[in-house]
Amino acid sequence: MTHAAQLRTARILASVIGAAGALYALLSWDPIRAQWDNAPAWWTIGAAVGTFGVPILVGALSWFLPLRMLRGALLGYGVLYLLLVASAIIVVRDVPPDSAPWIVTLLAIGPASIAAAVPRGWVGIAVLVAVVELVVVRSVAAGTPFLTAAYEDAIFSTPVCAIFVALAVVVGRQAEKLDRQAATAERRSGARAAAEARLAERDRVDALLHDTVLSALLFASRATEAVEPDVRRQAREALAALDATIDPGREPGSVAASDFADLLRARLVPVASGVPVRETTLVPVGATSPVTDEPGEADAPGVPRDEPAHPRVDRRRARRRRAGGRAQRAAARRAAHPADRGGHVARRQDPRRGARRRAGIRAARDRPGATRRTTQHPRAGARPPRRSRGGHDGPGRRNRRGARVGGAVSTPDLGLRLTLRAVRLIGALTALSFATLAILAAPAATEPAPGIGAAGLFLVVGVLLLADRGGRLPLPLAVLGAVTPVFLVLIAAPGAGAELFSAWYLGAGVVMLMLLALRGRIVLAWIGAAGLTVAAVLVTPMVGPAIAVIITLLVRQLALLAIVTLFALGIRAGVRRLDRIRRSEVRDARLTAAIAGAEAEREERLGWAYLVATPLLRRIAAGEALTPELRLEASLAEAELRDGLRAHGLARHPVPAAARGARARGVEVVLLDDRSEPLSEEQLAPLRLRVAERLEAVESGRIVARLLPAGRDELLTIVEHVEEDDQPDAP
Amino acid sequence: MIAQPTPIRLAHVDDHEAMRVGFAAIVDRESDLELVASGGVVDDVIAAVADVDLVVLDLRLGDGSTPEGNVRRLAGAGARVLGFSAAEDPAAVRQASVAGALGVVRKTEPVDVLLAALRSAAHGESIATVDWAAALDSDPRLADVGLSPKEIQVLGLYASGEKSVAVASRTGLSEKTVAEYVRRIRTKYARAGRPAPSRVDLYRRAVEDGVVGAVRDRGPESG
Numbered sequence: 001m002t003h004a005a006q007l008r009t010a011r012i013l014a015s016v017i018g019a020a021g022a023l024y025a026l027l028s029w030d031p032i033r034a035q036w037d038n039a040p041a042w043w044t045i046g047a048a049v050g051t052f053g054v055p056i057l058v059g060a061l062s063w064f065l066p067l068r069m070l071r072g073a074l075l076g077y078g079v080l081y082l083l084l085v086a087s088a089i090i091v092v093r094d095v096p097p098d099s100a101p102w103i104v105t106l107l108a109i110g111p112a113s114i115a116a117a118v119p120r121g122w123v124g125i126a127v128l129v130a131v132v133e134l135v136v137v138r139s140v141a142a143g144t145p146f147l148t149a150a151y152e153d154a155i156f157s158t159p160v161c162a163i164f165v166a167l168a169v170v171v172g173r174q175a176e177k178l179d180r181q182a183a184t185a186e187r188r189s190g191a192r193a194a195a196e197a198r199l200a201e202r203d204r205v206d207a208l209l210h211d212t213v214l215s216a217l218l219f220a221s222r223a224t225e226a227v228e229p230d231v232r233r234q235a236r237e238a239l240a241a242l243d244a245t246i247d248p249g250r251e252p253g254s255v256a257a258s259d260f261a262d263l264l265r266a267r268l269v270p271v272a273s274g275v276p277v278r279e280t281t282l283v284p285v286g287a288t289s290p291v292t293d294e295p296g297e298a299d300a301p302g303v304p305r306d307e308p309a310h311p312r313v314d315r316r317r318a319r320r321r322r323a324g325g326r327a328q329r330a331a332a333r334r335a336a337h338p339a340d341r342g343g344h345v346a347r348r349q350d351p352r353r354g355a356r357r358r359a360g361i362r363a364a365r366d367r368p369g370a371t372r373r374t375t376q377h378p379r380a381g382a383r384p385p386r387r388s389r390g391g392h393d394g395p396g397r398r399n400r401r402g403a404r405v406g407g408a409v410s411t412p413d414l415g416l417r418l419t420l421r422a423v424r425l426i427g428a429l430t431a432l433s434f435a436t437l438a439i440l441a442a443p444a445a446t447e448p449a450p451g452i453g454a455a456g457l458f459l460v461v462g463v464l465l466l467a468d469r470g471g472r473l474p475l476p477l478a479v480l481g482a483v484t485p486v487f488l489v490l491i492a493a494p495g496a497g498a499e500l501f502s503a504w505y506l507g508a509g510v511v512m513l514m515l516l517a518l519r520g521r522i523v524l525a526w527i528g529a530a531g532l533t534v535a536a537v538l539v540t541p542m543v544g545p546a547i548a549v550i551i552t553l554l555v556r557q558l559a560l561l562a563i564v565t566l567f568a569l570g571i572r573a574g575v576r577r578l579d580r581i582r583r584s585e586v587r588d589a590r591l592t593a594a595i596a597g598a599e600a601e602r603e604e605r606l607g608w609a610y611l612v613a614t615p616l617l618r619r620i621a622a623g624e625a626l627t628p629e630l631r632l633e634a635s636l637a638e639a640e641l642r643d644g645l646r647a648h649g650l651a652r653h654p655v656p657a658a659a660r661g662a663r664a665r666g667v668e669v670v671l672l673d674d675r676s677e678p679l680s681e682e683q684l685a686p687l688r689l690r691v692a693e694r695l696e697a698v699e700s701g702r703i704v705a706r707l708l709p710a711g712r713d714e715l716l717t718i719v720e721h722v723e724e725d726d727q728p729d730a731p
Numbered sequence: 732m733i734a735q736p737t738p739i740r741l742a743h744v745d746d747h748e749a750m751r752v753g754f755a756a757i758v759d760r761e762s763d764l765e766l767v768a769s770g771g772v773v774d775d776v777i778a779a780v781a782d783v784d785l786v787v788l789d790l791r792l793g794d795g796s797t798p799e800g801n802v803r804r805l806a807g808a809g810a811r812v813l814g815f816s817a818a819e820d821p822a823a824v825r826q827a828s829v830a831g832a833l834g835v836v837r838k839t840e841p842v843d844v845l846l847a848a849l850r851s852a853a854h855g856e857s858i859a860t861v862d863w864a865a866a867l868d869s870d871p872r873l874a875d876v877g878l879s880p881k882e883i884q885v886l887g888l889y890a891s892g893e894k895s896v897a898v899a900s901r902t903g904l905s906e907k908t909v910a911e912y913v914r915r916i917r918t919k920y921a922r923a924g925r926p927a928p929s930r931v932d933l934y935r936r937a938v939e940d941g942v943v944g945a946v947r948d949r950g951p952e953s954g
Contacts, residue, residue: 646821
């Protein structure tokens with residue numbers, strides 16, 4: 001759980017627990033006041049402050065305290081309450097029976113506060129406290145001299161305690177769940193936004209490159225002397241457009257080559273001590289090796305000699321790779337491959353490993369001496385791309401869960417999910433308490449059977465309610481939960497005895513209604529409470545305790561229901577607020593990811609185009625004569641840029657250098673990438689190696705290498721036309 | 732006296748002046764070709780297309796128009812259209828194909844390849860280049876076009892870079908049959924890109940594809 005979510009959860013808990021403590025203490029005001037005459041002054045003052053002052057203070061301050069202090073306050077609050085109970089047992093000794101509810105409150109709120117304050121393992125601690133409390137109260141009920149609480153109220157303290165602990169458990173888990181949902185949504189939507197932004201930016205930049213740079217180079221390679229002025233003008237326009245796109249804030253044409261080189265260098269991060277940063281040098285097209293600042297750098301394993309450095313390296317990945325020579329080489333390769341950025345979904349692989357896989361590459365010649373056709377099958381070279389967990393798809397990767405991703409954060413359930421094992425144990429403890437009360441009440445009852453039957457009904461319906469998974473309780477179950485307390489009264493009350501604990505059905509019914517309130521059925525819970533009250537008032541006077549006692553008990557129970565209702569409402573508002581915040585966070589994450597994705601794509605494409613084309617365009621724009629050599633360089637640069645646009649997956653090391661060499665020898669080279677779903681680097685590396693080998697081997701004619709669309713039997717086809725057959729193919 | 736053969740009349744649309752000048756220079760050297768209209772946008776040549784045999788269209792014009800819209804306008808005016816592009820954008824090639832372009836030729840092709848394509852397209856022949864075939868073959872909606880298995884095979888072979896002779900050899904067809912397959916592929920692809928919500932639209936599509944003859948003012952039936 002994030003710090004913010006923890007803080008919000010703790011504040012909600014502190015407020016509700018504080019309000020509950022103060023409210024229930026107020027209901028027990030008279031017995032508390034009565035104790036003051038029997039207790040030392042220090043205890044009286046401590047009890048007053050602890051009972052009223054501390055919960056209000058904690059609740060109020062919770063919205064201002066930082067998380068650590070708030071946890072400390074809650075922990076201190078809980079410990080203080082437990083100490084008050086202990087001190088009451090030891091110091092006061094002769095506690096009036098009517099003060100038991102107050103003791104119950106202390107015992108309930110104390111563990112709940114501790115549970116809210118301790119981030120891990122608090123469920124066990126709280127349950128342990130509840131069990132210990134049960135044992136203590138039971139021992140008191142058995143006749144120990146320390147606490148003379150009424151037996152039925154002592155037993156009743158267990159479910160009250162359990163309820164408060166359950167509240168703490170549920171809120172914490174609900175917040176964690178929301179946090180996980182938000183994190184997943186942020187990750188998915190962020191990745192998707194980045195991919196979409198990259199694609200949009202790619203289209204934009206590609207259009208720019210086509211309309212300006214590619215056209216200018218094409219003109220330069222083919223234009224006659226008569227149109228040389230037009231060619232130079234076109235080169236100047238291309239440079240201006242490129243500069244303006246690289247830095248939109250500047251006037252077109254104002255970005256000097258050295259400025260952009262500095263910009264690229266600034267983006268480079270030292271990936272590891274001992275691994276030199278590749279200097280970004282504007283390499284003249286046609287050169288076979290870039291200039292590096294370290295003589296031995298280009299000899300490092302996996303570092304190509306013929307690729308310009310990439311302008312940007314992921315800082316976090318670079319830091320992670322600082323340890324170990326292997327990691328250093330991997331980072332160096334990343335820094336060296338302009339288009340090698342999508343590798344976060346794939347492992348890097350030594351290109352030499354691809355050679356061992358070449359045995360799986362099937363070559364076929366349909367007409368010996370005329371055409372050589374080579375295909376690469378999906379299973380021959382590499383395993384299928386791995387999908388990372390949680391839908392963390394790389395840029396450009398199609399997300400199979402797109403529809404769900406688009407929904408960002410789902411609307412949280414307003415009801416609380418009481419499906420945790422700990423909460424069910426607490427529920428079982430509650431049921432056990434009331435069942436015990438019912439059994440103990442049986443001997444005193446005029447008709448025991450209805451009471452036992454009512455206890456059975458309570459247990460069955462309680463199990464049904466707790467067994468339901470999901471947020472808001474289904475309506476049929478909720479109605480069942482609302483009417484059951486009424487039936488409990490109608491069944492058990494007429495035959496109940498005169499003992500106070502014989503009215504166990506009131507507490508049991510209210511506990512059930514509390515569950516309804518927590519599960520998003522507040523209205524039904526209070527309808528059930530009204531029915532319970534009416535039934536109790538109508539039925540009870542016939543037999544059992546006096547109406548005044550019943551009303552006192554009802555007030556206490558309904559006060560608990562009110563606390564739980566306030567708690568549920570508070571949580572509901574809190575959850576909604578959390579959801580709003582999360583949605584905002586997701587929007588921010590999407591925006592951030594989109595900006596980062598677009599920037600990365602722009603840097604990659606423009607940096608590459610800038611390095612390949614700018615030197616030539618500047619020479620042409622400056623008026624250098626269009627010699628055959630310059631035309632050839634322009635033609636090669638145009639072809640290299642076109643490969644990058646049309647064959648993204650293939651136009652990486654070592655293919656560009658091999659293609660440049662083949663074209664320089666007069667070979668017509670066509671590279672195509674028609675994959676809709678990019679292949680992993682692990683799959684692409686041997687394919688590129690294969691293509692490069694064929695490009696290096698071919699001496700004339702035409703060669704076409706194509707990455708096929710996904711779903712085909714083959715990954716790659718290479719077709720070589722070794723004869724001089726350049727006639728148009730108009731069948 | 733031997734009559735001179737009528738030259739092929741061409742129109743050229745390209746938003747780069749230097750490219751238009753270069754294209755004109757290439758055509759000017761050929762006696763059987765004549766450039767009768769040239770302009771930076773479709774509007775510059777639209778008035779002349781009724782009298783030309785072929786319009787050579789740059790697929791990416793700087794006026795904000797789309798390849799599909801431009802090809803449709805020209806085809807609607809009665810012109811045959813051949814795309815002329817750097818071919819780095821399969822989407823643009825698909826758009827032109829949907830609109831009925833006879834094919835797409837790369838600007839970087841050798842001059843003789845370009846000239847041969849001009850002559851073939853001017854006679855209404857489909858031009859099966861690797862860029863055209865690859866763009867269609869990689870279209871995610873290709874399954875909706877309704878190509879037969881053989882047509883899919885032919886398209887895939889062209890897309891991988893095979894030429895018509897090799898395609899014929901691999902498929903066991905004659906080159907003439909392969910040419911017919913290419914024509915069918917082009918027609919089906921273009922038809923799939925044109926909605927035909929009504930019977931009238933269906934008829935129009937069939938007329939455009941040459942499946943049925945257009946009703947002309949032929950006067951009363953003679954019998």
